[in-house]
Amino acid sequence: MSTGESPHPVSEIGLVARDMLKKPSVRERVKNFFSFAKGNKKLMIGGFMLLFIAVVALCAPLIAPYTYNEMRTSETLLEAPSWKHPFGTDNFGRDVFSRVVYGTRVSLGIAILCVGLGTIVGVPIGMLAGYLGGWFDILIMRLSDVIMTIPTILMAVTITAIMGSGLKVVIFALALVYIPGAARLARSMVYSIKEREYVAAAKVIGEPQHRILWRYIFPNCIGPIIVQFTLRLSSAVLAEAGISYLGYGTQPPIPSWGLMLSDSQGYMWQAPILCIFPGLAILVLVLAGNLFGDGLRDLLDPRFKGRFV
Amino acid sequence: MKTKRSEYIRVEHLTTSFKLPHGRRLVAVDDLSFNIYHGEILGVVGESGSGKSVMAKSLLQLVPPPGTIDSGKVFLNGVDILTYSDKEMRSNIRGTEISMIFQEPMSALNPSFSVKWQIEEVLRLHTTLNKQERYERVLDLLRKVSIPDPEKRMKEYPHQFSGGMQQRVLIAIALASSPRLLIADEPTTALDVTVQADIMDFLEGMRQNDGPSILLISHNLNLVTERSDRIMVMYAGRIMEMATSIDLVNNPLHPYTIGLMDSVPDMGKEGQKLTAIPGELPNLAELGNGCVFYSRCSKAMPICEKTKPEPVKVGTEHYCSCHLHQVVPDGGR
Numbered sequence: 001m002s003t004g005e006s007p008h009p010v011s012e013i014g015l016v017a018r019d020m021l022k023k024p025s026v027r028e029r030v031k032n033f034f035s036f037a038k039g040n041k042k043l044m045i046g047g048f049m050l051l052f053i054a055v056v057a058l059c060a061p062l063i064a065p066y067t068y069n070e071m072r073t074s075e076t077l078l079e080a081p082s083w084k085h086p087f088g089t090d091n092f093g094r095d096v097f098s099r100v101v102y103g104t105r106v107s108l109g110i111a112i113l114c115v116g117l118g119t120i121v122g123v124p125i126g127m128l129a130g131y132l133g134g135w136f137d138i139l140i141m142r143l144s145d146v147i148m149t150i151p152t153i154l155m156a157v158t159i160t161a162i163m164g165s166g167l168k169v170v171i172f173a174l175a176l177v178y179i180p181g182a183a184r185l186a187r188s189m190v191y192s193i194k195e196r197e198y199v200a201a202a203k204v205i206g207e208p209q210h211r212i213l214w215r216y217i218f219p220n221c222i223g224p225i226i227v228q229f230t231l232r233l234s235s236a237v238l239a240e241a242g243i244s245y246l247g248y249g250t251q252p253p254i255p256s257w258g259l260m261l262s263d264s265q266g267y268m269w270q271a272p273i274l275c276i277f278p279g280l281a282i283l284v285l286v287l288a289g290n291l292f293g294d295g296l297r298d299l300l301d302p303r304f305k306g307r308f309v
Numbered sequence: 310m311k312t313k314r315s316e317y318i319r320v321e322h323l324t325t326s327f328k329l330p331h332g333r334r335l336v337a338v339d340d341l342s343f344n345i346y347h348g349e350i351l352g353v354v355g356e357s358g359s360g361k362s363v364m365a366k367s368l369l370q371l372v373p374p375p376g377t378i379d380s381g382k383v384f385l386n387g388v389d390i391l392t393y394s395d396k397e398m399r400s401n402i403r404g405t406e407i408s409m410i411f412q413e414p415m416s417a418l419n420p421s422f423s424v425k426w427q428i429e430e431v432l433r434l435h436t437t438l439n440k441q442e443r444y445e446r447v448l449d450l451l452r453k454v455s456i457p458d459p460e461k462r463m464k465e466y467p468h469q470f471s472g473g474m475q476q477r478v479l480i481a482i483a484l485a486s487s488p489r490l491l492i493a494d495e496p497t498t499a500l501d502v503t504v505q506a507d508i509m510d511f512l513e514g515m516r517q518n519d520g521p522s523i524l525l526i527s528h529n530l531n532l533v534t535e536r537s538d539r540i541m542v543m544y545a546g547r548i549m550e551m552a553t554s555i556d557l558v559n560n561p562l563h564p565y566t567i568g569l570m571d572s573v574p575d576m577g578k579e580g581q582k583l584t585a586i587p588g589e590l591p592n593l594a595e596l597g598n599g600c601v602f603y604s605r606c607s608k609a610m611p612i613c614e615k616t617k618p619e620p621v622k623v624g625t626e627h628y629c630s631c632h633l634h635q636v637v638p639d640g641g642r
Contacts, residue, residue, distance in 0.1 A: 197416040203371050205431050205482065207405035215430075219421035 043295025047289030057104040062133065064098035068255045080273060087277045090260075091267055099255040100281050105286065106256045111236035114171045118178025119229055124185030127221075130190030131213055141187070144180030152177050152239050153246070160248040170249045174239055178232060185228055189221030196220075227297045234289030241282055257282050314346040317489060317522050318368075323381030325360075325367045335594040336365040337376065339546040339601075342620070345490065348516050349555040350523045352537030352554065354569070355529050360546035361526045365492045368524075369407055370398050405435050408483035408521075412495040414475035418467035424451075425463035425479050431485035454511065468641050473504035480511070484521075491521045497532070509536055531572050534558050539626065542566050545593060545601035548620055552627040562629045564608045600632070608633060 001283045012152060087096035119281075129140040147155075152174070159173040160166075193199065194217060202216045240256025243249035250256035257278040264274035325338040337360045345351050353361050356505040366372050368383060370391070382389045390402055411417040419427055428447045432438050438446060451459035467475060476496065483491055493512065497505035512523055513536055527533050533540055534554045542557075542565065544551045550563040561567045568586040573583055588605040599614040600606070606613065612632050620630040 130528060197411055197413060198419045200371070201409070201417045201479070201482075202419070203403065204369060204409045205485075206399040206402075206434055207430070208399060215422070216419050220419070 002072075013047035040295050040298055042291045043299060044290050045206065046166060046291025046293070046295055050292050053104060053108060053285055057108050060101050060105055064095070064101040066095040066098040068099045068102035069094065069253045088271065088273055090263065090274060096277055099260060100257070100277050103255040103257045103260060103278065103281065104285075106250060106254060107237050107240060107258075107282070108165070108258075110171055110174070110240045111233045114174035114177055114240075115229055115232045115236050117171070118232075119182045119225065121175070122179040122182025123186040124188030125179070125226060127190050127213060127218065129183065130187035131194060131209075131217065137187070140183060142186070144183050147176065147180045150202055153242055155237070156243045157246065157248055158225075160243075165248045165251060167250060167254075170243055173243075174236055177239075178236070181232070182228065185224060186221065189224060190217055193217050193220050195216075222271060223297070227293050230289055230293035230296055234286035237282060237285050239290070314349065314453065316344050317347045317385070319344040319384040320368070320385070321382045323364070323367055323383065324374055324379045325363050325376060326379055328377070329594055333594050336596070337546050337593060338367060341381070341548060343541055343548065343551060345522050345524060347489070348520065348522055350513070350516070350525055350537040352533035352540040353524065353526045353543060354528065354533050354540060355543035356528055356590060358593070359543045360619075361543055362494055363457065363546075364525060364543070365409065365494055365524060368492070370395070371403075398474075404431055404488065405486050406488055407490045407492065408488040409492040409494060410476070410483050410496050413499050414472060414479050415467065417479055418475060419626045420467055423464050423466055426472070428463070428478070428485055429484050431482055434485040446485070450485055451478075453484070454478070454481045456481075470501050473507060474499055475513075476500060476504075476508055480508075484515075488521050490524065491499040492524045492526070494526045495528070496525075498527070498529070505532075512536075530569055542569070545591060545596070547601055548628070548630060549602065550629045550631075551620070553626070556624065556627050558626075560624075562623060562627075562634050563631045564633070565602050565605050568607075600630075
């Protein structure tokens with residue numbers, strides 16, 4: 001704020017008044033954010049769960065008492081939970097707790113990568129289709145229809161059958177599955193927003209097309225896209241687990257939760273406890289993603305802009 | 310009219326139509342010719358669907374599809390801007406020569422950016438000012454449209470402003486690169502009456518300091534007669550009558566104009582009966598060869614059904630398209 005333009009020295013009161021008019025500081029914004037989030041239980045609970053999961057993923061070596069592949073065949077296999085092995089041990093004598101902790105990295109990592117890739121590729125395509133309309137729109141939408149008719153697992157299995165199994169292939173296959181949905185959402189958002197008066201106003205002041213797309217349409221359709229992103233994280237975790245369960249995804253000994261589930265199936269009778277913990281981990285992550293996504297939907301309402309964004 | 314008036318824009322035989330299914334066309338603007346002088350307020354009145362907005366958008370070549378400008382010329386400083394490409398329109402006309410403000414100020418502002426950003430955007434597009442100079446100019450513009458405490462308010466977002474303030478911001482955006490013509494499409498319809506007067510006072514006041522000409526579009530006859538120098542009465546895409554506001558109020562000639570005047574209450578007249586024009590706007594896709602107002606006209610004659618009346622000069626700056634006035638009464642005075 002320039003105080004120099006006033007010919008009179010700014011009084012004490014004036015200073016205080018100016019302070020009050022100042023843009024909220026970062027601290028105030030954070031405070032505003034939390035006071036808003038407090039009223040939004042879904043966002044709070046989902047957010048904390050996700051945060052917790054992310055911390056576990058990042059600090060896996062610090063949390064896990066053993067490495068994910070440390071076998072202790074000399075000791076008892078398929079041990080029940082104890083203080084030494086909180087989640088028990090598996091058929092190779094590996095500590096299940098450590099494997100679940102390391103598995104967080106794999107599951108969350110794959111989910112973020114493939115949903116992220118799907119969104120980054122799908123959204124621009126969908127926005128262009130919605131903005132340009134015409135034959136390009138028809139082409140993109142029919143193509144996405146084709147991809148969407150194929151079930152996720154079938155698609156992933158087909159791709160792994162062609163390209164061989166492995167982490168990269170799973171990520172590629174799932175990303176491909178997530179492109180059409182992202183494109184469709186972006187397209188429908190653009191369709192409704194391009195008719196808004198502020199887009200007409202942008203044309204009146206001589207904005208070029210690409211700037212209209214980037215500055216007038218994109219920021220106003222980003223909310224639902226972010227919500228879709230978080231909601232899909234949980235579905236990607238499930239899909240990865242499913243593919244790994246079938247044996248096409250993550251390969252042993254890398255500890256993916258889906259793979260652990262599938263391995264534990266063979267010991268249902270000897271150690272039923274084995275399948276509980278990876279299953280619970282999947283449940284927690286999916287729940288966290290869904291709660292957070294729902295909460296975000298309320299948060300990203302543009303009416304709350306300027307308070308903390 | 311204080312000084313000698315020079316013509317700013319001249320529109321000749323502008324026709325804009327919309328493509329309908331089965332090869333039919335809806336002619337929204339039909340053979341329109343008029344001009345706008347420097348610094349004048351030209352009012353355009355007409356009921357909804359009379360082609361006012363389409364006419365305005367045609368000037369900017371921003372008719373939404375499936376609409377197209379079929380024929381006509383729009384001369385601006387002697388150049389026909391209808392021959393301009395979209396790129397030429399963007400860099401030479403839109404925002405710099407001709408600007409526009411809208412009916413719903415809230416929906417005409419981008420909710421995702423601060424007011425400062427949106428005003429600055431015009432400057433980024435059309436000027437080479439640096440950041441500091443742009444800031445000063447934004448501040449200056451906001452002061453000009455009397456936004457209180459502009460340094461603080463410019464960092465806020467559109468929803469934090471009231472309707473009247475939003476309209477002021479829109480005006481600031483429109484004025485940012487000093488256009489010569491401001492199209493005001495129902496600028497006060499969405500605002501309450503006191504704010505309405507404020508905004509109109511401001512627009513009128515701009516002319517004192519070499520402001521732009523204003524094309525004031527409204528369906529509010531009172532507002533237009535009060536505020537404009539000349540008035541164009543439109544009906545079904547055609548000009549019915551065009552005159553100076555004083556002339557039009559004192560001596561309306563076209564039956565449609567007379568009908569409009571009679572349907573507006575006058576505070577001076579006690580016990581005045583308000584009359585409505587019977588019927589409604591004809592379907593623009595099914596117009597015959599006759600006068601567009603024929604079906605509702607109280608003075609319809611047989612000829613009105615067969616031929617379209619052309620605008621005829623009936624006085625200084627007074628034109629009327631009606632068969633009643635095709636023969637100039639007293640020598641075209």
